[in-house]
Amino acid sequence: MVEPQGxxxxxxxxxxxxxxxxxxxxxxxxxxxxxxxxxxLRWYRQRAWRRTAIAGAAMAALSAAAFVLAFTVxxxxxxxxxxxxxRFATNPVPDTPETTxxxxxxxxxxxxxxxxATGRGDGPAAFTMNPRPLDLRIHVPLHAxxxxxxxxxxxxxGTAMPGWRAQLSETERWQLVRYMFALAAx
Amino acid sequence: xxxxxVVSGPVDAIIELGVPLTIFVALYxxxxxxxxxKRK
Numbered sequence: 069m070v071e072p073q074g075x076x077x078x079x080x081x082x083x084x085x086x087x088x089x090x091x092x093x094x095x096x097x098x099x100x101x102x103x104x105x106x107x108x109l110r111w112y113r114q115r116a117w118r119r120t121a122i123a124g125a126a127m128a129a130l131s132a133a134a135f136v137l138a139f140t141v142x143x144x145x146x147x148x149x150x151x152x153x154x155r156f157a158t159n160p161v162p163d164t165p166e167t168t169x170x171x172x173x174x175x176x177x178x179x180x181x182x183x184x185a186t187g188r189g190d191g192p193a194a195f196t197m198n199p200r201p202l203d204l205r206i207h208v209p210l211h212a213x214x215x216x217x218x219x220x221x222x223x224x225x226g227t228a229m230p231g232w233r234a235q236l237s238e239t240e241r242w243q244l245v246r247y248m249f250a251l252a253a254x
Numbered sequence: 255x256x257x258x259x260v261v262s263g264p265v266d267a268i269i270e271l272g273v274p275l276t277i278f279v280a281l282y283x284x285x286x287x288x289x290x291x292k293r294k
Contacts, residue, residue: 088266092270099281103285119286120285123282126281127281155266212266
């Protein structure tokens with residue numbers, strides 16, 4: 069049986085995923101450590117260091133708050149990490165009916181067996197998988213086109229999702245991304 | 255409607271880096287400003 073994806077909507081309290089909140093918390097922690105080092109350096113050189121130490125403590129406190137939010141109220145939608153630049157990649161194929169049709173042909177041929185004809189994650193092969201394919205209608209709009217392109221190309225470790233880099237050309241993979249967004253918009 | 259991210263795509267990445275960076279720059283400016291005014 070396919071997991072009820074609607075449950076995710078009710079769990080969302082903080083408008084941010086756990087992954088995003090943890091990323092912010094880690095960045096704040098890095099800043100706190102930098103301030104701590106700077107404060108130590110100033111103290112060592114007998115310069116005024118207290119304000120720097122206070123700034124470091126403030127960043128550490130904010131980092132702790134972000135960690136607490138991440139593991140209490142932020143929704144846990146695990147996302148396999150992508151290279152930072154993947155989020156900025158734009159789809160080079162035009163958004164036309166021809167592109168969408170080409171993407172649909174590829175989708176029906178290779179993807180529908182697991183993700184289902186309508187993207188609900190209920191294809192014939194889905195029921196044998198753990199974890200099961202996600203509902204693309206919910207998850208596709210939550211990510212940048214470049215992220216989807218990366219997952220299609222490289223696959224998703226720990227799941228049955230394979231990488232299609234060898235089988236599909238770059239254009240075909242981007243057409244697939246176009247179709248996935250069209251599918252999610254229905 | 256599900257809002258798993260504040261926004262998605264490049265802006266999402268910019269927020270994840272930009273928020274801590276802005277806080278860091280503001281605190282760095284604050285700590286230096288106070289120290290300078292103290293010397294006077």
